[in-house]
Amino acid sequence: MENNRWILPIVLAVALVFAGVWGYNEYQQKNDYKVMLNNEYQRLFYDMKDNIENVQVSLSKALLSKSREQNVVLLSQIWQQSMEAQEKLSQLPIRHKDLSKTQKFLNQVGDYAFALLQEHLDGKSLSSKQRQSLFQLQDYTAYLSKELTNIHNKLMTGKLNFNAVRRREDKELDKTNEKMLDADLTKFEEKISNNYPELIYDGPFADQVLKVKPRGLGKGKVNANQAKEIASNFIGSKKTRKITSFEEGQNMKAADIQSYTFSIAPENEEKERAIYISVSKTGGKVVWMVNPRPVNNPKISVKEAEKNAKKFLDEKGYKNMEPNYSLKYDGIALFNFAYKEDDVTVYADNIKVKVALDNGEIVGFDAAAYLKSHYDRDIPEPKITEEEAREKVRDGFNIENIRLAMIPLEGIKEVLCYEFKGKYKGADFIIYINALNGEEEKILKVIRNENGTLMI
Amino acid sequence: MRKIVLFTSVFVLIALSIMTFYINNTTIDTSSEKVAQMPQDLTRVLYWGTRGEDVKRVQWTLLKWGYYDGRVDGIYGARTYRAVRRFQRKNGLAVDGVVGPNTAAAMGLSFGQRNTTAARGVNRNDNVYLLARAIYGEARGEPYIGQVAVGAVILNRVQNPKFPNSIASVVYQPGAFTAVSDGQINLSPDDTALRAARDALNGWDPTYGCLYYWNPAKARSPWIWTRKVVLKIGKHWFGI
The missing domain is CATH 1.20.120 (Four Helix Bundle (Hemerythrin (Met), subunit A))
Known part of the structure; x- marks a missing residue:
């Protein structure tokens, strides 16, 4: 003890x-x-x-x-x-x-x-x-x-x-x-x-x-109620039940596109999440719309989805849009459409559309880039011919496709180029030759995998 | 009886104090030489949201060993995630639900970079994952649009001269994000954060070009209120 x-x-x-x-x-x-x-x-x-x-x-x-x-x-x-x-x-x-x-x-x-x-x-x-x-x-x-x-x-x-x-x-x-x-x-x-x-x-x-201001919005102001109507028409008014506005700060003016932002609760709220949509104050254009619902059993092909997306854009009044590349992830296919004027693809004016691969519904739309940059361009006539431009491309580059395109450069400048898609030593590239002076403006490398294409 | 208690406790304490001295010096031997010799199974880090043949391989291994009960479909989803975590817990690995070199080694799969040719060698998934971690750390309680908004702010900063010019430099800028300062960025992101990161990288910007956001309940600096306030999403105010 x-x-x-x-x-x-x-x-x-x-x-x-x-x-x-x-x-x-x-x-x-x-x-x-x-x-x-x-x-x-x-x-x-x-x-x-x-x-x-x-x-x-x-x-x-x-x-x-x-x-x-x-x-x-x-x-x-x-x-x-x-x-x-x-x-x-x-x-x-x-x-x-x-x-x-x-x-x-x-x-x-x-x-x-x-x-x-x-x-x-x-x-x-x-x-x-x-x-x-x-x-x-x-x-x-x-x-x-x-x-x-x-x-x-x-x-x-x-x-x-x-x-x-x-x-x-x-x-x-x-x-x-x-x-x-x-x-x-x-x-x-x-x-x-x-x-x-x-x-x-x-x-x-x-x-x-x-400081660049959006150029593709059009004219005329819309008020919050008109914007609500535009929003619910955009997603189909049957599906909407309750529209809630996001609270705005004092300096909405500073936004790159001044807009009304709404969240819309669909009818069967338990099952589906809210849909988000934005309507510009000038022109009353839908800037983007997102329906973040999960997609479980992808059934339809990317081809079919692309058709749906194109049809959707036509209905919404975006004619002359051409699909450029697509990405597939989370049961969704994302398409990037660029505006086409005559035979010239204008890359700066692009709209992204997301299609759910279970029932083909449009679950995403983003026209911010289009609305910022679209205007009646004076697209110049090419000063050199396609043949002349072709000579500027390195020998051994296997050209698969040629077309004219307006491409954005650093800053806000755009140039008219011949676009050469093709292969060089097994890898995919796109070469842009200036259609006015024959300079090589840009080279993009294309990366493909089973889910889509990426360009850098 | 008491003597036994005494001796054990003294022994344990001494052992502990000795351990603290040596624990810093011991490093985990990942034996990189061995990895280089084996045929290479994995060439990238796998996490929630990745898919491909390598995911199938991991699922197959986990199924064989009884950790996984789902389909071997090559999609790293919730079930695979839970199975990986169970496996990591059982094997004394860091439980993060991410299959990196150590976890792969414990599964008997080798991990290494395949020789990249001119056609390959580019993978933008790393940026998705980094952005998703930042979003998860900063805004995991927020509605989906609020999570995308945080991702969009990070990407807007990359484009702005007042900030560094890459995603990683913006995310890790000292003092820029609380989730980075307190280490919450190292949590592994969930499916929602990954989807938000992808949506932000694909160009959706619900903030209309904002560079800052703050939670009015927590914001410590009066300076932040001198920003141009644009929009409130969830609990955060967004401004330029």
Whole structure:
């Protein structure tokens, strides 16, 4: 019995030792991770700083150089280095709100350099306006790298570490951001495009691309009640029972297509889920419709489904639509239809239709791309013949099909091209040859599997 | 009796404390050399929603061993998912319902990349899965349209100069998504999230171009309310 009173203290003492060992171990581990993470951030920071300095140096060289070949090299360096800087910046533990302008700046510097690079390859050289904008870009880059140097000094003296930044105590990048905000690339971008329309820069990040307004909506406003009626007519009014509007924010104006959004509970609500539908405020067009019901026993073929989809589009007033590719998944077939004017396929004006493969019902419709880009185009006459274009294609490319198409390029530009579908060394490709000047504009690689086709 | 209790507890505690020291150093040996020598059965990670011959192989193996009772149809659905989880639990693997290298090895199937030719080597399924995980982590309680909307916001960010330029960089941008910061993104997505991810990748954007969303009940930063508010879907406000 005497021994028994020692049991508890011994157990507790061992437990304490254990807890201590465990705690120390955890602490060590935590420190290791912290150091590792901090090292990683430091590396990113140094790399980014180098990238931005390189951008600045290349910009100044490009401004000095008179040789086009040299400029092509320098512009590609600017493009590559600023994209890298942007990517590294996005991995640093800094709030998005503090770096969004800087990030946009870097993205646009890269994008702009790339657009200029392509102009150089087309035989043009820098105009005085472009030089002026490059000078300005250089100034901002210099400012940015100066700020980065300040941050670097603080990092060196230990006044700032990235763990502090993680705890959101940074002020320095805030300032950089504000400066960027004042001297926004946007204004200056607009200035270029206003004064010299032939110099509008064609890149995916150009502001005129981000601000593009829908062109295919038509005229006239509809109110919420009219929109409801359009929506229930679209899905067939028999099936609808209850229409609920989604709550709108104060800035619906900022949406790319201003719309009313509804969810519609079908009659047998228990069995089916709600159908979602969107009707544009201008023109009263159905922007998209989705019926997310599960499809269990696929019965009908993709061919039949395609017929259904085509019929559906005809009924809804979208004539001249031609199916391009299809995907099959989850018992659904998705078709991409493109608008066809005379013999020219216009890829930008596309509508996607989803067909359930159990009963052939249309379970999805998405005309957002069509409504954004469709307008009465002036499609030019091809200046070169099909034969001439064919000669521009590499020998050994097995051409299976040729047609004319308007294809979208970077930004919002479109060009008329001859489209050559075919095979090269066992793989499927599509080659686009500009029908006006014979340039090779684009190559798409086609990936087929049992479920459909993908183009990249 | 008490002595036995005492000794066992002391022994267990000491063993535990020793283990904590060594557990960090032991790594699971996946013996990659062995995999390279065997004929290759799987060339990709299988999860809910994938289909093909390789799924059939997994289903067949699970059926043989009594984990699976469905049809061997090559479709990775709910039953296959549950069977894989049962198998993983039984075999001490990470229970995530995904057949990756370790699970495949435990099934006696090899896992490796087949030599890719110019015609192959492209697979966009990885992006679907990543997007589905992000959607599941961020919005699994939301209605279907709300899940697609979260996917659409991620894709809109990829297109916008203020954000990084790939799906992975947008998803993993530090501090961008709570589900990424707290690790919920590593949960395996369900069928709905995968379908939402596919719908978003196929272009459906219920947010009309929004770049942000927040839950008014939880949003911590006043800055988020300075966004242009466009639409409310489920519990989230969407804005630009």
